[in-house]
Amino acid sequence: MLEPAYQVDVVVVGAGVAGLFAAHRLTSAGVTTAxxxxxxxxGGRMSTEKVDGFRLDRIGQLLLTSYPELTHGPGLEALVLRxxxxxxxxxxxxxxHRAGAPAGSGGARSALNAVRALASAPRSSAALPRAFVPETAPPARTGRPVPSDRVQPFGIGTPLRLRAALARLAATPVERLLARPELPAGEALAARGLPPRTVDGFLRPLLAALLCDPDLTSSSRCADLALRAFAGGRLCLPEGGADVLPELLAAALPTGTVHTGVRVTSVSTTRVTTAEHGEIRCRAVLVATDARAAADLLPGLRVxxxxPVTVVHHTTxxxxxxxxxxxxxxxxxxxxAxxxxxxxxxxxxxxVGRALVSSTVLGTPPADVDTAVRRHLGRxxxxxxxxWETLAVHHTxxxxxxxxxxxxxxxPVRLLAGLYVxxxxxxxxxxxxxxxxxxxxxxxxxxxLGAGRSLHRADPAATPARAAA
Structure with a gap:
C-alpha cells in the first residue's frame, strides 16, 4: 500500500499564543494542522506558576481591552478580562497622583481625565468586547486604603493640547501612525513640545510599562500604537492567570491537534524532523516559536x-x-517600574483572606532583588x-x-512558498x-495553499495525532 504524499496539511512549530491562534484560522478553513x-x-512565555492557591504570572505583560484579536479572536470566546x-x-x-480619574474627583479637570473618560464611558453591549468585565471587581478583601491626602488628581498644569493629542491618537488609523517619522520613543516625546512634567510624570512611566522598555529606546511608532491602545481601552488581566489565554486556544482546537513534548530539530517546506518521532511530511510549515528558537530552525533569521523582565510576587x-x-x-x-x-x-x-502584590522590574535587576523591591514598595x-511573604521571583x-x-x-511572515514564521x-x-x-x-x-478550493487529503489513517505519535 503506497504511503500518502503527506500526513498533514500544515505543521505549526510552537504552541505559544501565536502558533495556537494561527492553528485556529487554519483548522477553521478546513486545513488539517498539527x-x-x-x-x-x-503557552510559551505566557505561563503561570501555581503556589499554595496563588496564580503567579512569570512575565506579567499588561493587556489592553482594545486589542482586536484578543477580544474578538477565534477560540477566545470564553476569555474573561479583569x-x-x-x-x-x-x-x-x-x-x-491619579491619572485618568473621572473629572471632578479631585477638583481639577485634567486633560487626561477627558481622554480616559471618553475611553471608559459606557457603550452599547454590541460595542463591548464579548468577555469584558466592566467595573465588577469586588471590594478589597484585605488591606488599608491609601490615605486620601496622598492621592492627588493628575494633570494640574497639564496643557489642553495633550488632551487633543491623545484624543486624535485614539482615533488615528493605524496605517497613518506607521507612516510617521521614526525616532527612539524617548527622543520623540522630547521633540513633540509636551511639558517635561507631562512627559516625565506620565508618558515615560506609562510607556515603559506598556513596552517593557525602561529607557524608551523602542520605535516611536510602537510607542504611538501603545498609547493609541491605552487611550482606546482599559488595562486588564486574563482572569485566572496569563496561561488561561493559551490554554483556552488549545482547548478549542480539534482533538489531537496539539502535541506537547515533541522537539522539532529541523524544518523544510515539506517536512518537519522531530527528536522523538522522526519525520512528519506536510504541505507547509509555520514556525511560531520565540525569536531565538525560530532562528535556530531558520538560519539567517535575525535575532x-x-x-529582561523580573516579576516579584508577595503576599500579605x-x-x-x-x-x-x-x-x-x-x-x-x-x-x-x-x-x-x-x-x-x-x-x-x-x-481568600490573602492579598497578592505583583511588582515588575524592567532591565537588569539588582543583586538582591527581593530586598531592593521590598524597600521600594514600602515607599x-x-x-x-x-x-510580607515572598512567593516567587521570576527573572526572564x-x-x-x-x-x-x-x-x-x-x-515578512512568508519566507517562501511552504515556509512561514x-x-x-x-x-x-x-x-x-x-x-x-x-x-x-x-x-x-x-x-x-489555495483556501476555498478542495484540498487534497492524505490517507485518513495519517491524522495529525497519528503523524506526531
Missing amino acids: VLEAAPWV PFAPGVLLHSDGRH PDFH EDAPDTGGHLLLDADRSGPV HTAVISRVDPSRAP LYGTSTAR PEAVPAMRPPHDLRR CGDHRDTSTVQGALHSAHRAASALLAD
Whole structure:
C-alpha cells in the first residue's frame, strides 16, 4: 500500500499564543494542522506558576481591552478580562497622583481625565468586547486604603493640547501612525513640545510599562500604537492567570491537534524532523516559536535584542488598597517600574483572606532583588513590607524582543512558498503583536495553499495525532 504524499496539511512549530491562534484560522478553513510543542505545556512565555492557591504570572505583560484579536479572536470566546481601575496611579514626590480619574474627583479637570473618560464611558453591549468585565471587581478583601491626602488628581498644569493629542491618537488609523517619522520613543516625546512634567510624570512611566522598555529606546511608532491602545481601552488581566489565554486556544482546537513534548530539530517546506518521532511530511510549515528558537530552525533569521523582565510576587494579609489601579513610579526611585495589588483586580489569583502584590522590574535587576523591591514598595505604598511573604521571583532574560528603530512592524511572515514564521518578533512585542502576526501568517499560508478550493487529503489513517505519535 503506497504511503500518502503527506500526513498533514500544515505543521505549526510552537504552541505559544501565536502558533495556537494561527492553528485556529487554519483548522477553521478546513486545513488539517498539527501543532508541535517542545515543552510539556502550551503557552510559551505566557505561563503561570501555581503556589499554595496563588496564580503567579512569570512575565506579567499588561493587556489592553482594545486589542482586536484578543477580544474578538477565534477560540477566545470564553476569555474573561479583569480590568484595572480606569487610568493609573503615579507615585511622585511621595504622593499618589491619579491619572485618568473621572473629572471632578479631585477638583481639577485634567486633560487626561477627558481622554480616559471618553475611553471608559459606557457603550452599547454590541460595542463591548464579548468577555469584558466592566467595573465588577469586588471590594478589597484585605488591606488599608491609601490615605486620601496622598492621592492627588493628575494633570494640574497639564496643557489642553495633550488632551487633543491623545484624543486624535485614539482615533488615528493605524496605517497613518506607521507612516510617521521614526525616532527612539524617548527622543520623540522630547521633540513633540509636551511639558517635561507631562512627559516625565506620565508618558515615560506609562510607556515603559506598556513596552517593557525602561529607557524608551523602542520605535516611536510602537510607542504611538501603545498609547493609541491605552487611550482606546482599559488595562486588564486574563482572569485566572496569563496561561488561561493559551490554554483556552488549545482547548478549542480539534482533538489531537496539539502535541506537547515533541522537539522539532529541523524544518523544510515539506517536512518537519522531530527528536522523538522522526519525520512528519506536510504541505507547509509555520514556525511560531520565540525569536531565538525560530532562528535556530531558520538560519539567517535575525535575532533581536531583548528586554529582561523580573516579576516579584508577595503576599500579605494587610496590603494597601490602591483601588484596583496600576501603580507606576514616576520618580524612578527604585527598581520597581510598576506594581499592583493583583488580587484586587482578579480575586481568583489568591486564596481568600490573602492579598497578592505583583511588582515588575524592567532591565537588569539588582543583586538582591527581593530586598531592593521590598524597600521600594514600602515607599510606593507608604507602608511597611517587613512582614510580607515572598512567593516567587521570576527573572526572564529574554522576555520581550526589543523594537529599536528602524523597526518593521510588519516583518515578512512568508519566507517562501511552504515556509512561514510568526510571533511577537515579527510585529510589535506585545500579545496583540503575536496574535496579529499569526493572523498575517495564516492568511498568507491559506492563500498559497489555495483556501476555498478542495484540498487534497492524505490517507485518513495519517491524522495529525497519528503523524506526531
